[in-house]
Amino acid sequence: MKDAIDRLTDGLDETQRQALGDLSALAYLLESDVMPDPGQEDVARLLEALNPYLPVPNAPRPRPPSSWLHLIRSQFVLFESSFWLSGALVLLLGLFITTIDGQELLPLAFVLLSPLLSAAGVAYAFRPETRTLGELERLTATTTAELLYARLALVLAFNLLIALLLLFLIWLEGPQVLLWRLVLAWLGPMLALTGLALFTTVRWGSLVSSLLPFGLWGSMVLLGWREALLHHIASGMTATSWLLIEISRSTPVLIGSMLACLAGIGLLILSGRAASCERQSWN
Amino acid sequence: MAVQFGGVYLESDEQLYIRVRGGDRTALAGLVERYHGPLLKFLARMTGQTQSAEDMVQDTFIRILTCRGVPPEHFRPWIYQIARNLARDYFRSAAFRRETFYLPDEDQGDDWMAAPVETESLALQSSDCVQVNALLQCLPARQREVILLRFYQEFSLEEISTITGAPLGTVKSRLFHGLRRARMILEQEEVNQDERCH
Numbered sequence: 001m002k003d004a005i006d007r008l009t010d011g012l013d014e015t016q017r018q019a020l021g022d023l024s025a026l027a028y029l030l031e032s033d034v035m036p037d038p039g040q041e042d043v044a045r046l047l048e049a050l051n052p053y054l055p056v057p058n059a060p061r062p063r064p065p066s067s068w069l070h071l072i073r074s075q076f077v078l079f080e081s082s083f084w085l086s087g088a089l090v091l092l093l094g095l096f097i098t099t100i101d102g103q104e105l106l107p108l109a110f111v112l113l114s115p116l117l118s119a120a121g122v123a124y125a126f127r128p129e130t131r132t133l134g135e136l137e138r139l140t141a142t143t144t145a146e147l148l149y150a151r152l153a154l155v156l157a158f159n160l161l162i163a164l165l166l167l168f169l170i171w172l173e174g175p176q177v178l179l180w181r182l183v184l185a186w187l188g189p190m191l192a193l194t195g196l197a198l199f200t201t202v203r204w205g206s207l208v209s210s211l212l213p214f215g216l217w218g219s220m221v222l223l224g225w226r227e228a229l230l231h232h233i234a235s236g237m238t239a240t241s242w243l244l245i246e247i248s249r250s251t252p253v254l255i256g257s258m259l260a261c262l263a264g265i266g267l268l269i270l271s272g273r274a275a276s277c278e279r280q281s282w283n
Numbered sequence: 284m285a286v287q288f289g290g291v292y293l294e295s296d297e298q299l300y301i302r303v304r305g306g307d308r309t310a311l312a313g314l315v316e317r318y319h320g321p322l323l324k325f326l327a328r329m330t331g332q333t334q335s336a337e338d339m340v341q342d343t344f345i346r347i348l349t350c351r352g353v354p355p356e357h358f359r360p361w362i363y364q365i366a367r368n369l370a371r372d373y374f375r376s377a378a379f380r381r382e383t384f385y386l387p388d389e390d391q392g393d394d395w396m397a398a399p400v401e402t403e404s405l406a407l408q409s410s411d412c413v414q415v416n417a418l419l420q421c422l423p424a425r426q427r428e429v430i431l432l433r434f435y436q437e438f439s440l441e442e443i444s445t446i447t448g449a450p451l452g453t454v455k456s457r458l459f460h461g462l463r464r465a466r467m468i469l470e471q472e473e474v475n476q477d478e479r480c481h
Contacts, residue, residue: 057306
């Protein structure tokens, strides 16, 4: 009985407890009120009544291909003429190099410049000016990750087009390089830098996404050039020739490119996941 | 935080509710199993009407299922807050006013309260359960809810303050006045019974 009285008066001041006097009769009466629990049938009936209100699980619905094309086309307007012009400029540079010394310089320029073009494209496509109206966007059926991939597809498609044209020029010139290895030596850094640029954009904004991939790639180019300068005299070749042969025939470069491909794909997937969780978005 | 029960780790109410929001039927069954009975008893004692209490329990669960806000940090006080608000709406409803001949003039500001039962009627109740129900209905609803939440649901006064939205001092005051009033009614009832016997 004392427990029941304590349960009633717990938390009251001592003066209030004293003023209330003996509550044993009240506590006894309240405790005597034992209501039965609802039966299994009642529980089942309630659950049946609640079923229509149960939220529908958020199962991801596959987007039809036509819808993807529509989405990509809607993102087209974000790319101003400067983006297309910069790509065209790289292509023109390739053509110019071909006229000077296509046999050696063009493949090298292709491997060095194309990844940078992709990373720059990503930094451009996800620049701060395009990151507004996040609240509104979260209310629409198109998810942030879908927008991210649609815009990325545009960047990669444009760069692929330029890369194919440059490869065609290289093939016409016919230098002593294995074309498939050259493609891999381009694809690895291109995917890795694009993935890095995208991931850093999603996580830390466009400033980091501009500095980190460019800095990383710049350092690698400088180190590669330093190696070329150290070794080309011993091999009796020019520095560019030595570097080109290394790129197209060296096993470590081949393995490194493959690993870079995997790392790039991983970063692209991670970027999609990070974009789904983040508070900002791309309109 | 998971709760240990009989050596088995059970999911906390909050974890279950997050799963319910994801459309998990099993989690909903778990929450219903935990709260159907306690809510029904609370609302039945609060309103004195078992049928209305059952409807309100269903409405409480519908509200938590259709809620689109941020999941609550503490589920138990939250679900009781919803149930308590539904009981308040019930007391303000036209149906209740019709049944109890409730007049708007009796409403003292926001002080919603059930029309008190005449104390003499307590003597006519045969079983203890019915007598408790009659006694509770004699108390103003604000005092009744504090006593119910404290005695039967074993909420702390701080939690009751959160559920009712009243300051802690007010909750203490309601508990004190409610208990004093209930005690006086019981004493009066004993006197009445003695007089009837003589």
